[in-house]
Amino acid sequence: MTPVNGKCSDNGLNADTLAALSSVDELAAAFDASIKRIKTLSFSFHQNTYLAGSTHTVKAEVFFRKPDMLKVKYTKPQRQEIYFFHGKLYTYIPSIKQATVQEYADFSSLLGVTASVLLSPDSFGILKDKFDLSIEDMALEAVPHDRKDFNRMIIQFHETTYFPAKTVVTAEHVRSVTFFGGYLSNPELDEEYFDFKPAGDVNVIYVD
Numbered sequence: 001m002t003p004v005n006g007k008c009s010d011n012g013l014n015a016d017t018l019a020a021l022s023s024v025d026e027l028a029a030a031f032d033a034s035i036k037r038i039k040t041l042s043f044s045f046h047q048n049t050y051l052a053g054s055t056h057t058v059k060a061e062v063f064f065r066k067p068d069m070l071k072v073k074y075t076k077p078q079r080q081e082i083y084f085f086h087g088k089l090y091t092y093i094p095s096i097k098q099a100t101v102q103e104y105a106d107f108s109s110l111l112g113v114t115a116s117v118l119l120s121p122d123s124f125g126i127l128k129d130k131f132d133l134s135i136e137d138m139a140l141e142a143v144p145h146d147r148k149d150f151n152r153m154i155i156q157f158h159e160t161t162y163f164p165a166k167t168v169v170t171a172e173h174v175r176s177v178t179f180f181g182g183y184l185s186n187p188e189l190d191e192e193y194f195d196f197k198p199a200g201d202v203n204v205i206y207v208d
Contacts, residue, residue: 023135024128024133024134024135024140027124027135027140028124028125028127028128030162031124031162032124032125034162037185038066038185038186039065039066039186040063040064040065040066040185040186040187040188040189041062041063041064041119041183041184041185041186041187042061042062042063042064042182042183042184042187042189043061043062043163043180043181043182043183043184044059044060044061044062044180044181044182045058045059045060045062045178045179045180045181046058046059046178046179047059047176047177047178047179048176048177048178049174049175049176050174050175050176050177051173051174052173056077057076057077058074058076058077059074059075059076060072060073060074060075061073061075061182063187063189063193063194064119064189065189065191065193065194068084068107069084069085069189069191069194070082070083070084070107070119070194071083071084071193071194078093078095079093079094079095080092080093080094081094081196083194083195083196084104084107084194085191085194085195085196087103087104087105088101088102088103088104089101089102089103089104089107090196092196092198092202097200097201097202097203098202098203098204098205099196099198099202099203099204099205100204100205100206100207101196101204101205101206101207102206102207102208107119127140127142130144130145131143131144131145131153132144132145139154139155139156139157140154140155140157141153141154142154142155149171150169150170150171150174151170151171151172152169152170153167153168153169153170154167154168155167163180163183164180165179165180165181166178166179166180167180
């Protein structure tokens, strides 16, 4: 496996590459070329959402295998595991020994915009279709066309890789800041790792 949050000269976008990019199309082409070299990916994120004087925190580790296998292990606000495997979504809460299973067509809606871009086959094309994009100071500014969910998003990149380091999303009365790290490209993640197999006495509920 290859760590990609350190200095990797052959891993796609780095600080010099980003500085030389003069358009969003150039950034998209470089980003997509690098993502295509990845078969599996793992990373962690820490998100703080600020609303009405309170802070809501989400922490998780994400594991992905192309084209559509996903496992997310949440530690905050509660321990919870999500599996997406062959068109089925499994949600498991260890504290109450309960899991739900349902048919699910597209895993990308399970995560935020930035994580979805990292894991989607079209990757950067998703942003280009839904947002007005601009580049400034090694950061990508994305303004949604409809502004229904939020008003503005800034994606800051790691200085030595193309992967997002931080996103800031602003909406009416809400601000969300997410930090990404612990990236590993192409770790050994076989199919069985994404197949939910409850151990012990777990109440499994099937949802139509």
